[in-house]
Amino acid sequence: MRFAIMGSGGVGGYFGARLAEAGHAVTFIARGEHLAAMRRDGLEVSSIEGNLHLDSVDATDDPREVGEVEAIIVAVKAWQVREAAEAIRPMLGPETLVVPLENGVEAADTLAEALGEAHVLEGLCGILAWQEAPGHIRHAGVSPFVRFGERDNHPSKRGERLKAAFDAAHGVTAEIPDDIQAAVWSKFLFICAMSGIGAITRAPIGVTRRLPETRELIEAILAEIAAVARARGIALPADAEARALHFIDALPAASTASMQRDIMDGRPSELESQNGAVVRLGREAGVATPVNALIHAALLPQECKVRGGGESHP
Structure with a gap:
């Protein structure tokens, strides 16, 4: 699958790196020194699940350069979700999935209001990770997991396809709960x-x-x-x-x-x-x-x- 990671800090950087390691096409949306380091040196992940270094990554601060993707992982801070929703519009195709991994309970509502219900899945993750330095993510605790699903809990092929993408990644457990x-x-x-x-x-x-x-x-x-x-x-x-x-x-x-x-x-x-x-x-x-x-x-x-x-x- 072709992914965009909106917010490439501890959460987005970790899960995006694992997806890229599994062979998926991943573009990281980042900025400042973190972006410069990724463009220059790739992305390093120090993890209790096993270290990882991506020598080369696709990274940009402009979503308009990315084009349409199949899935967008929104991993910005919760208070940045509304702004992120507007920024990711250029990456949306008719079938693009948008999955929030924020702390809180309102991110999916905000995304659905801005982008339309059809694009948005409910989502969450568990991980203790942070950006230790530009281009370097530290995962220090919690076995990383993602959980997502249709907002009304109906089974869907697109949800299963997203789960299969995460299932192929090392150091990540993916689940579609009965009640998201x-x-x-x-x-x-x-x-x-x-x-x-x-x-x-x-x-x-x-x-x-x-x-x-x-x-x-x-x-x-x-x-x-x-x-x-x-x-x-x-x-x-x-x-x-x-x-x-x-x-x-x-x-x-x-x-x-x-x-x-x-x-x-x-x-x-x-x-x-x-x-x-x-x-x-x-x-x-x-x-x-x-x-x-x-x-x-x-x-x-x-x-x-x-x-x-x-x-x-x-």
């Missing part, structure tokens, strides 16, 4: 809890899951998210919160979430798409979310500042 919406919210449970607790404490997950006081906060975040999901008609499994906590407990002790790292480094973050979204979606569903509201409020002044908004809301 429940899968997206199940992933959101643990990543939002991990992001929120990490961002307000500035501590790795090994510390916050061990201390009784912060572990109680993690459990409260999970309970609020699950309540919002169920109020919105998401068929979460009865043990979804326990599964999320088990996943958190299994992470390497030094693990941090990308939202936490962005906040600690003074960069714009996914606050509004994670804990902020819990508060907003909970309000719409009539569900109280006091712990997520506190996290959101505590982090909001810094978020406004780094976005240049002073005291205004981002």
Whole structure:
């Protein structure tokens, strides 16, 4: 298949590299020093699943140069999805699939609104990875997986074809869940809890899951998210919160979430798409979310500042 990777950092860089290693035609959309390094030296992936170096990659900062592709993996930050949707239009053909791998639960809605329902699958991924240096991706934890499916859960040949493409790639597990919406919210449970607790404490997950006081906060975040999901008609499994906590407990002790790292480094973050979204979606569903509201409020002044908004809301 011919793929375009919109956002070639830890997530997009890793999965795009594995697809290219498997023989698929992959174009990476990147910018700045990362783009320059890929054009000059290729793409290096240091991974617990086995290292990989692509000596030569197709990479550009202009989607108009790419032409139509069969599948677009959207792996930008959640707050960049709307802008990304407009940028990828030149790569869309009549049958092009668009699959979001963002943290959060609203990326597919945003893409479908901008590009049309027919193009968009629901999607999610699991991986602990980041751009360690220009042209270099570091995968340090979690056995990488992608899950995707039609937004109404009907079986489709195009979904199976996409799964076959990922199945051919080393270091990736691909799955089409029976209920993709429940899968997206199940992933959101643990990543939002991990992001929120990490961002307000500035501590790795090994510390916050061990201390009784912060572990109680993690459990409260999970309970609020699950309540919002169920109020919105998401068929979460009865043990979804326990599964999320088990996943958190299994992470390497030094693990941090990308939202936490962005906040600690003074960069714009996914606050509004994670804990902020819990508060907003909970309000719409009539569900109280006091712990997520506190996290959101505590982090909001810094978020406004780094976005240049002073005291205004981002």
